[in-house]
Amino acid sequence: MIATDFSQGNQLLRSNKLDEAIAFYQRAIALNPSFHWYYRKLGEALEKLERYEEAVVAYHQAVQLQPNMAWSCLDLARVLRLLGREMEAVQVEKKATQTETTLQVNSSSEGSIVVLNSGNRYKSTDFTNRIANEKLSYWSKRESHIYLFAVRQIINKIGNGATSIIDVGSNGCPYLDWFSWIPERYSLDLRKPYKAPGVISVTTDFFKYNPEKQFDLLTCLQVIEHIPNAEAFCHKLLETGRMLVVSVPYKWKAGQTKSHIHDPVDLNKMNYWFGREPNYYNIIQEVESPLQRLVCIYYTESTKKWDRVRTVFK
Numbered sequence: 001m002i003a004t005d006f007s008q009g010n011q012l013l014r015s016n017k018l019d020e021a022i023a024f025y026q027r028a029i030a031l032n033p034s035f036h037w038y039y040r041k042l043g044e045a046l047e048k049l050e051r052y053e054e055a056v057v058a059y060h061q062a063v064q065l066q067p068n069m070a071w072s073c074l075d076l077a078r079v080l081r082l083l084g085r086e087m088e089a090v091q092v093e094k095k096a097t098q099t100e101t102t103l104q105v106n107s108s109s110e111g112s113i114v115v116l117n118s119g120n121r122y123k124s125t126d127f128t129n130r131i132a133n134e135k136l137s138y139w140s141k142r143e144s145h146i147y148l149f150a151v152r153q154i155i156n157k158i159g160n161g162a163t164s165i166i167d168v169g170s171n172g173c174p175y176l177d178w179f180s181w182i183p184e185r186y187s188l189d190l191r192k193p194y195k196a197p198g199v200i201s202v203t204t205d206f207f208k209y210n211p212e213k214q215f216d217l218l219t220c221l222q223v224i225e226h227i228p229n230a231e232a233f234c235h236k237l238l239e240t241g242r243m244l245v246v247s248v249p250y251k252w253k254a255g256q257t258k259s260h261i262h263d264p265v266d267l268n269k270m271n272y273w274f275g276r277e278p279n280y281y282n283i284i285q286e287v288e289s290p291l292q293r294l295v296c297i298y299y300t301e302s303t304k305k306w307d308r309v310r311t312v313f314k
Contacts, residue, residue, distance in 0.1 A: 005031065006038060010140070013045050014174055014196055021045045036065035040072050047079055055079045063092075071144040139173045147247055147284040147293040151221065152178050154245055154297065154309050161313035162216035166241065168206055169223035170194045182217070207236060215241045216313055222293075224248050224273070225260040234273040243299050243312060246270075250283055250294040270296060280306040 009024035025042040032038065043058035059076035066072065073092050080089040142148065155178070159165070164184035167175050172192040176185045176199050186202060187194035188209060193201040202209065218241025225248055227233045237244055249257070251264045262269070271277050278296035285292050299312065 004028065006041070009041060009045075013041065013048075014177065016048075016197060018045045018049050022049075034065060036062045036072065039065065040075065043072075043075060043079070047075075052079050052083050056083070067095075071146070071149060074149060138171055142173075145293075146286050147295060148175075148221070150282060150284050150295055151175075151219065151245055151247060154295070155179060155217065155219070157309045158243060158245075158297070158312045159217050160311060162243075163313075164213075164215045165217040165219070166211075166215045167194070168218060168220040168237065168240070169226075173221075175219060175221065179217075184215075186215070206233065209240075211240065214239070216243060217241060218244045219246075220244065221247045222249065225262045225265055228261065230262055231273045231275075234270075235275065238274065238298065238300055242301065243297070245295070245297055247284075247293050247295045250292040252291070265294070267294065270294065274298060276303055277305070279304065280309060 005024045005028040009021045009028060012018075012021035012024060022042060022045045025038055025045065028035075028038045029042065039058045039062035043055045043062065046052075046055035046058055056076065056079050059072055059079060062072040063076055073095050077089040077092040080086075080092065155165075159179065159182065162179075162182050164186075165176065165179055165182045166186040166188060167173075168188050170176075170187045170189045170193055172189070172194055174194050174196060176187055176194060177196060179185065180198065184200070185198060186200045188202040188204065188206060190205055191203065193203055195201045218237060220237055224230050224233060224246065237246070248265045248270065249260065249263060251266055252260065254263045256263060267281065276298070279299045279302065280297040282295050283292055284295055297306070297309070
């Protein structure tokens with residue numbers, strides 16, 4: 001199958017070939033200038049090159065095309081702040097936090113129609129075909145989720161001086177690209193660790209993994225709910241990292257997701273698995289769905305509770 005301009009741009013972006021990625025995103029936009037995701041990824045590449053004014057234009061276009069995508073609003077606010085445009089950034093952030101998407105599916109003789117509160121109407125079949133054509137991966141279906149934005153902000157705060165990080169159960173997701181300042185970055189997965197320049201990929205059973213030293217940071221996102229022996233797995237996490245950032249589905253109904261064997265998961269269940277309370281936790285509500293996720297921080301050198309995220313590695 002021939003890769004689309006968009007998918008090639010994504011691959012180049014992951015490989016840090018930013019100028020080439022931009023060219024492919026621009027080609028994708030030329031073919032379909034109404035798809036907001038193209039502009040968001042273009043903005044990401046421009047931001048990495050510190051072409052902030054151009055990134056603002058791209059992110060702004062993404063927001064205009066899809067006002068209900070809070071992630072694009074937050075991207076735009078971040079770059080505005082880098083340019084010293086604080087008041088504009090604050091207004092955009094307010095928009096992101098106030099955004100509520102109303103999605104109604106109405107039956108009609110022409111097929112299902114998706115009606116968004118922005119007033120735009122799309123045939124659901126057209127939308128489905130567009131997504132299918134892009135061959136969206138596990139990652140691209142999730143990278144706009146609010147809980148991932150929270151995780152990224154948490155590690156930016158606590159891990160500024162960290163020298164090593166490992167992502168356990170990555171399933172090919174490029175979380176580690178966010179933390180390029182960390183010299184040692186490891187991705188571990190039973191089948192599909194993330195592979196990229198500067199990332200050490202480890203394909204193994206986590207229970208059999210015995211690193212030579214404890215990592216400064218460890219992330220484990222949406223994994224524990226899949227593990228039969230969750231208690232042993234969580235204790236292994238505590239042995240492997242000094243600072244853990246962990247997310248799980250929060251109070252999802254049993255049977256809602258077939259691969260989840262522990263739903264519903266709540267804080268009490270996490271406390272039992274880890275044998276302790278987290279130093280900090282936050283329940284994250286998604287903007288575009290009723291789903292919630294629990295994000296916990298565990299600092300293995302202290303059990304003291306935090307009222308906010310703190311800088312640890314300096």
